[in-house]
Amino acid sequence: MSKDLLNTGSSMDLDLLRALTCGDGDRIMKLAREKPILFSGRSLQGNTALHIASRSSVNKNTTVVQEILNKLPSLLYERNDRGETALHIAAAAGHVNVVKLFGQKIKSTDNETGQKNIMMRMQDNEDNTALHIAVRYGHFKVVQELTAVDPEPILSVNRAGQSPLSIAIDEKLTDIACWIMRKNSDSLNYEGSNQLTLLHSAVIRQNFDVIVEILDAKMEIVSKVDGHQRNALHYAAASGHVKIAERLSKVLLAHKRDSDGQTPLHLATKNGRLGVMKMFVKDYPDVIELLDSKKRNILHLAAERGHDSTVSFILNLPEKDNFINAPDEDGNTPLHLAAMYFRCNVIKNLSRDRKLNIRATNHNLQTAIAIAQTSRMKATENKKYLTLKALEAIYKNRDLDPEDIIANWALDERIRVTDEGEIERAKKLAEVLLTLTTLVAAFTFTAALTIPADYKYKGPKHSEFFKFDNRNYKGTGFMIFIVSIASSSASCLSAAATICWLFFRASNNHEYFIKTLPSAVLLTFCGLVSMALAFVSGLYLVLSNNQTIPTQLVWSVSVATLLYYVFIPTYIWFLRRVMDARVF
Incomplete structure (x- = not known):
């Protein structure tokens, strides 16, 4: 774009734009004296010279901004394409000296026009005032300066429904939040x-200092509830912050219920x-036996969510006899819910109590094991299998036959087809x-046989084996290669032998087949990792003999290959385990 084109219409002069962007204060001052008309132009984004000067490095000295204001004071109220004034820009950049200068100019302008703080309350296209912007970027000194000039924008709400104080709390800006509250408690x-x-928000962000400040400033806010009829103590209990929950419980009743009939104790559980x-x-021991709207007690909730430690804690309470076999509105006991969501560890924990009624049926005449066989809740096949085994173990320990306890309709052909499908997948x-x-x-067997017959291993002495110098690398690499080859071959052969034995002797023993198969999977994984190590060590030995290839490149290729073959499969396995855990 040429200089002549930039000077046409309202485009900003190229020399001025370059000087403003680079922070060339001397050049800017010279242009201001020689060609003040240039400062009326705009950049492609609609920024005036005052916008650009307000955010550039020349703000270390406000002389340039002052000079622009002296030449064209009307620029103070001009907006760019985003609806921002120069005050918005200075607030975002955190230039407190520029903000002070604007504040002084605004006061003098207001005295002349008879209007008050118009610029302080001007909003951009998203309805943000300069105070919103300063808070969002965490510029505490700018916030102090803006509120000192005009505290009214503290109550302003932008298009996203945020006030300056709500932004400060959401961003955990404790100093700014406390300052705004002290400046105007109506915020x-x-x-x-x-x-x-805002008390709900502070509890969700677990900002204890802000919570204390809110309670000191306006105690009556503590009784307010949200759209789910939950007060701040509900959220403190759900987040698990003991210190906050203790502080709020001093002014809130712990037995208050939300729209689901749940107390803070229910949410904590x-x-x-x-x-x-x-x-x-x-x-507050009086809240222990309260039920929610589905007539579920705290043991129901802990069993459904699979919190094993929480279940253990409840089973040690004196009130646990009232919980363990209690039905909810659908007739489900905690054991039913644990079976429905395949919480095998919870089932094992519940089974330790001899008062557990394993024959209990819900309103659909289903026992826990019948629910486990028909539940459509998402879970891995391993979780489903372990849950059924845990339930069957309960019956076995009590000398009962699971077949006599399962509801007849739960043993239909559909269940048997499902079981056969799982076995087929395992095979x-x-x-x-x-x-x-x-x-x-x-x-691996082929790799071992392809080692040259005349290869002479010149490894280091035992005392020098771990001295990593150039002459030891080849010997150490060859040792890793041999050990990895042997380990990979042994692991894979063991896995193959295990699988062959399973097909030969245990193909009809489905339970033993599924239970033993993971050991073959583990052996296979070990064999693959060992093969990867053998590949990397062999690659290093081959490349290191080439004198034209730098040693650093050899190491880089070897390490990169090792990461690819070992780290990535392990990471994928770990990620799958994490995703499986999230189901529960």
């Missing part, structure tokens, strides 16, 4: 989406917040593993 009247108060639960049980996996282990064993 605490703000309510966000779903009728969340659902989320496995054992520390908060212990606090409630100790200080197909075994076939794939058998093929894979055979191939890996063959490759």
Whole structure:
């Protein structure tokens, strides 16, 4: 774009734009004296010279900004394409000296026009005032300066429904939040989406200092509830912050219910917040036996969510006899819910209590094991299998036959087809593993035989084995290669032998087949990792003999290959385990 084109219409002069962007104060001052008309132009984003000067490095000295204001004071109220004034820009950049200069100019302008703080209350296209912007970027000194000039924008709400104080609390800007509250306590009247108060927000962010400040400034806010009829103590209990829950419980009743009929203790139990639960049980024992709107007690909720430690805590309470076999509105006991969501550890924990009624049926005449067989809740096949085994173990320990307790309709052909499908999938996996282990064993065997017959191992002496100098690298690499080859071959052959034995002797023993197959999977994984190590060490030995390739490149290729073959499969396995855990 040429200079002439930039000078046409309202485009900003190229020399001025370059000087403003680079912070060339001397050049800017010279242009201001010689060609003040240039300062009326705009950049492609609609920024005036005052916008650009307000955010550039020349703000270390406000002389340039002052000179621009002297030449064209009307620029103070001009907006760019985003609706921002120069004050918005200075607030975002955190230039407190520029903000002070604007404040002084605004006061003098207001005295002349008879209007008050118009610029301080001007909003951009998103309805943000300069105070919103300063808070969002965490510029405390700018916030202090803006509120000193005009505290009214403290109550302003932008298009996203945020006030400056709500932004400070959301961003955990404790100093700014406390300053705004002390400046104008009416800022605490703000309510966000779903009728969340600022006390709710502070509890969700677990900002104890702000919570104390709110309670000191406006205690009556503590009784307000959101759209779910939850007060701040409900959120403190759900988040598990014991210190906050203790502070709020001093001014809030612990037996208050939300729209689901749940007390703070119920929410703490659902989320496995054992520390908060212990606090409630100790200080407010009268809330322990309260039921929610589905007539579920705290053991129901803990069993459904699979919080094993929470279940153990409840089973040690004196009131546990009233919980363990209690039905909810659908007739489900805690054991039913644990079976429905495949919480095998919870089932084992419940089974330790001899008062557990394993024959209990719900309103659909289903026992716990019948629910486990028909439940459509998402879970891994391993979790489903372990849950059924845990339930069957309960019956076996009590000398009962599971077949006599399962409801007849739960033993229909549909369930048997499901079981057969799981067995077929296990056998197909075994076939794939058998093929894979055979191939890996063959490759490693071939690699061992292809070592040159005249190869002489010149490894270091035992005392020098771990001295990593250039002459030891080849010997150490060859040792790793041999050990990895042997380990890979042994692991894969063991896995193949295990699978063959399963097909030969245990193909009809489905329970033993599924239970033993993971050991073959583990052996296969070990074999693959060992093969990867052998590949990397062999790659290093081959490349290190080439004098034209730098040693650093050899190491880089070897390490990169090791990460690819070892780290990535391990990471994927770990990620799958994490995703499986999230189901529960």
